[in-house]
Amino acid sequence: MLAITSAIALFFAIEENDTPLVIYVLALAVLYAYIYYATISNEPAIAKAVTQTKPNVIMIGSDTLRHDRLGGSNYHRNLTPNIDKLSADGLRLYKCITPVARTAPSIASLFTGLWPHNHKIRDNYPSLADCKLPQPSLIDILNEHGYLTASISDWCGADFAKLSFNFKEISVAEDQWNIKLLLRQGPSLIRNVLSLFTNNALGKRFLPEFYYLAGVPLTGSLGRECRQLIARSAKNSQPFFINLFTSATHVPFNSEYPYYNLFTPKDYKGESRFIMTRLASAEEIIKKQEKSSDFFDIPQIINLYDSCVKQFDDEVGKIIDYIEKSNLSDNTIVIIYSDHGADFFETGCWGQGNTLVGDDPSGRIPLVIKGPGVPIGVNFKPTTRSIDVMPTLLDLLNIPIPTNLDGVNLIPYVKAQKSPELFAFQETGIWLGKIPGLHPDQILYPNIVELLDIPDKKSGTLVVNEKHYPTVIRAKSRSIQNEKWKLIYIATYTKPVYQLYDLENDPYLDVIESHPDIFAALKKLLDSHIESDPLFKSSH
Structure with missing residues (x-):
């Protein structure tokens, strides 16, 4: 429709011998054409792949x-x-x-x-x-x-x-x-x-x-x-x-x-x-x-x-x-x-x-791999x-x-x-605000609006205020898990609180009191992992 309108306008401009109008209409037509083709994104033709030696x-x-x-x-x-x-x-x-x-x-x-x-x-x-x-x-x-x-x-x-x-x-x-x-x-x-x-x-x-x-x-x-x-x-x-x-x-x-x-x-x-x-x-x-x-x-x-x-x-x-x-x-x-x-x-x-509670669905990701060298039809459960x-x-x-x-x-x-x-x-990410279900003694920090800073005004990048960063690291909940068990470390103002979950039988029920040996073994591994975090050490 724009093309037809431009063609008609151009015809009358030429008939009237109006050079400025001709230039204006042509420029407008070029602009229309540019916008039209710039906004089109077509599906590619089927590729003719050449031989490649690497996957x-x-x-x-x-x-x-x-x-x-x-x-x-x-x-x-x-x-x-x-x-x-x-x-x-x-x-x-x-x-x-x-x-x-x-x-x-x-x-x-x-x-x-x-x-x-x-x-x-x-x-x-x-x-x-x-x-x-x-x-x-x-x-x-x-x-x-x-x-x-x-x-x-x-x-x-x-x-x-x-x-x-x-x-x-x-x-x-x-x-x-x-x-x-x-x-x-x-x-x-x-x-x-x-x-x-x-x-x-x-x-x-x-x-x-x-x-x-x-x-x-x-x-x-x-x-x-x-x-x-x-x-x-x-x-x-x-x-x-x-x-x-x-x-x-x-x-x-x-x-x-x-x-x-x-x-x-x-x-x-x-x-x-x-x-x-x-x-x-x-x-x-x-x-x-x-x-x-x-x-x-x-x-x-x-x-x-x-x-x-x-x-x-x-x-x-x-x-x-x-x-x-x-x-x-x-x-x-x-x-x-x-x-x-x-x-x-x-x-x-x-x-x-x-939160890391139980079989937290936000912590598991879909991961599918298919191609040369990949085992076929394997649903790997571990x-x-x-x-x-x-x-x-x-x-x-x-x-x-x-x-x-x-x-x-x-x-x-x-x-x-x-x-x-x-x-x-x-480990948990940064909370945007006060999350429902947090432990009553959970270490907290300001909400995201107050937490962020712009130390480099030239770049404008938002980062966690260095004043609050040690608290952010210290406040993180941590966990360790395998196929059956998951142990969670919750940072509080007094001492860590631990929760243990049986992922196979009841993934959202804390059973720490019933399995002291499992708790002790996982706690040792989790504590070792936490201690390997240099920022965790410096935040205490």
């Missing part, structure tokens, strides 16, 4: 994806047929534990093979100095071995650029915990409206502050960008490593049409019809974090969450289909993962990384950790494993169907 790797992750939404978890909805097919053709780490159920420390452990106190990323607000990782990451090693390494993400994956992973190509949002970015985004009403009109290539280039907002889901756009990168990379003999990480399953649980209608009752009249509401500002998030389950419409929130899971799985299916049609599947390792799960009040609160993924992947790629990793190579144990007898250690 490719494609990691596909979704922030806050719960492990129990995958098939084989006794969930009442079939949400992940595409991921389940990958699992059936490959390896699933059924009980994979992340050390901290928060994005920055979780992905730091995943991509370095280190415990948080060794890579120094303890929360989502690391200092600029701590963003410089202390030793080579998985990406550094792949770069050294000739891989093209690239990362694609939306607002939830800013840490892939902020932390020194050193991807060769990066297409992610700016650091979301930055005062300058937050000020550029403006009031919530304005930014949410603007984000509706910037969900395109033009918005990404010129208004990234609004393009990457959670107001419009980017699941489909990111999946298409991933396929475009696969198409481009497949034309070269250089092996590639592509990491796609989306906010598809993150709060506020908004999915695209028709997904948000999949599970919501047609007669639903509540305020969370399309999205978990009242999360537009830090103040609202803090207030909601402090509410009990009575405040929330939990069934509808779960309906929305499951819709997001279904959309993510469908996008995984499109990527896998593209890989297969491009004849890349025989030489490509595909990994499905998350940074953490989500807690829907199973432990007394919502969110992630707030306890594993996200820090084990890096050495395991390096083994599959025939790359020497560094000796200074905390994680272990799982392939020998998987092939032998033998438990590596590992213990998983965890």
Whole structure:
């Protein structure tokens, strides 16, 4: 329509011999054409892959994806047929534990093979100095071995650029915990409206502050960008490593049409019809974090969450289909993962990384690996950790494993169907406010608004105020677990409080009084792990 209007205007301008008008109309037509083509992002043609001597790797992750939404978890909805097919053709780490159920420390452990106190990323607000990782990451090693390494993400994956992973190509949002970015985004009403009109290539280039907002889901756009990168990379003999990480399953649980209608009752009249509401500002998030389950419409929130899971799985299916049609599947390792799960009040609160009580669903992540060298059809039940993924992947790629990793190579144990007898250690993240269900004597610190500081005004990066940081470290709950037992350390103002859970029989009942020998053995191991944390020592 714009093209027709421009053509008519140009015709009359020429007829009238009006040169300025001709120039104006032509300029307007060029602008229209630029906007039209800049906002179009087409699916790539099927790639004609060239022969590659080394396996490719494609990691596909979704922030806050719960492990129990995958098939084989006794969930009442079939949400992940595409991921389940990958699992059936490959390896699933059924009980994979992340050390901290928060994005920055979780992905730091995943991509370095280190415990948080060794890579120094303890929360989502690391200092600029701590963003410089202390030793080579998985990406550094792949770069050294000739891989093209690239990362694609939306607002939830800013840490892939902020932390020194050193991807060769990066297409992610700016650091979301930055005062300058937050000020550029403006009031919530304005930014949410603007984000509706910037969900395109033009918005990404010129208004990234609004393009990457959670107001419009980017699941489909990111999946298409991933396929475009696969198409481009497949034309070269250089092996590639592509990491796609989306906010598809993150709060506020908004999915695209028709997904948000999949599970919501047609007669639903509540305020969370399309999205978990009242999360537009830090103040609202803090207030909601402090509410009990009575405040929330939990069934509808779960309906929305499951819709997001279904959309993510469908996008995984499109990527896998593209890989297969491009004849890349025989030489490509595909990994499905998350940074953490989500807690829907199973432990007394919502969110992630707030408490370690019992079989905390926010601390377990889905982890599926399929490709050359990967055992087929194995659902590996023993306890594993996200820090084990890096050495395991390096083994599959025939790359020497560094000796200074905390994680272990799982392939020998998987092939032998033998438990590596590992213990998983965890710690809580930073509480945004006073979390329901905390121990009455729990060590506390100010809420997130008062806790953060901007020590480097030039960068604008938000970090934990150094005055409060020792308290933040000291206040962390810690835990150790294997397949059957989980021991939790709770920091109080007097002395630590311990809780013991039997994960096989009653995962939310404290049985510490009934098993003194188990408690003593796990306490010794947990205390040793805590004492190895230099910041814990200095905070006392």
